[in-house]
Amino acid sequence: MGLERWLVDGYDLTDGLVRDVEYRAGLTATPAVVGANATVPGRIGELWRPKHHGPGKFTLALWLAPAAGRWQDVETAWEELLRVVARPHRLLTFERHTAAGQVRRCQGEVLSALTPTPLGQGGMRISLEVNVPAGYWESADVAFEATAPGSPLPQDLDLEPFADATAPMEQLAYRITGPITAPTVTDTTDGPGDSFTYTGQIGAGQALTVDAAAWKLTGSGGLVPxxxxxxxxxxxxxxxVPGRPGKVPSVRLTGTNAGPTTQLAVTGRRAYLT
Structure with a gap:
């Protein structure tokens, strides 16, 4: 166990000597759900429709207190912080190192005015209100899991490395190694869920990668998807979708004309609501 650390684009906000985070409001609050049910004239109640999450947000309360205790050093530290966080032309990468040793990150923007509060002549406090357009945090490391090559269809894959995710994961890549015809990959975490199907053939020695993050297909071994x-x-x-308590996310590969090298592999970053 260690101390929690915060970085913005690699710049450490928590060196413990000159600057540190006092508290973080809203960090454990989830993004609001977006979407609405439909009403039908003459029908009781509503028609349920799937929802998704909107943007997230949190606030970091910082202090700056240079060791020398001189106001000119406080101003220098303040201007250095401005050069890091006041960048409205692009998103910033906020990285949180938890006390448990896990690293989570998100893309955020500081939208509100920065109004520091002086602490005499020796320091100041600042609040950074951060908007997270994508809504979710993600793991810094990439997780991976794959089925045993050539195992009979359907191939069921429990995604143990993704077990601690708390948010839906749509930034994953699915690699299907042939031979297989018309492969379908289905989310089986909560029973039969969403799926995709490639209505073509992947030959022996070929592989198809369905990259959900980049919205593209790539082939190898001569395959042109x-x-x-x-x-x-x-x-x-x-x-x-994330797994329920005691259950990990899972997917299933189905299709026809499989062989001894047929395999499904899943890779990507876990997603978190907070």
């Missing part, structure tokens, strides 16, 4: 052959049932190529 046709994007028009990919059909998905959800809002992305495949949005994988």
């Amino acid at each position: 046709d994007p028009g052959r990919l059909a998905n049932t959800g809002p992305s190529f495949l949005r994988l």
Whole structure:
């Protein structure tokens, strides 16, 4: 166990000597759900429709107190912080190192005015209100899991490395190694969920990668994928829901004409609501 650290684009906000984080409001608050049910004239109640999460936000309260205790040093530290966080032309990468040793990050922007409060002549306090347009945090490390090559279809894959995710994961890549015809990958975490199907053939020695983060298909071993052959049932190529307590996310590969090298591999970053 260690101290929590915060970095912005690699700049350490928590060196413990000159600057540190006092508290973080809203860090454990989840993004609001976006969407509405439909009403039908003459029908009781509403028709339920799937929802998704909107943007997230949190506030970091910082202090600056240079060791020398001189006001000119406080101003220098303040201007250095401004050069890091006051960048409205692009998103910033906020990285949180938890006390448990996990690293989570998000892309955020500081939208509110920065109004520091002087602490005499020896320091100041500042609040950074951060908006997270994408809504979710993600793991800094990339997780990976794959089925045993050549195992009979359907191939079921429990994604143990993704077990601690708390938010839907739509930034994953799915690599299907042939031979297989018309492969379908289905989210089986909460029963049959969203899926995608490639209505083509992947030959022996070939592989198809369905990159949900980049919205593209790539092939190897001479395979030239046709994007028009990919059909998905959800809002992305495949949005994988997090597992319930005691259950990990899982997917299933189905298709025909499999062989001894047929395999499904999943790679990407875990997603978190907070």
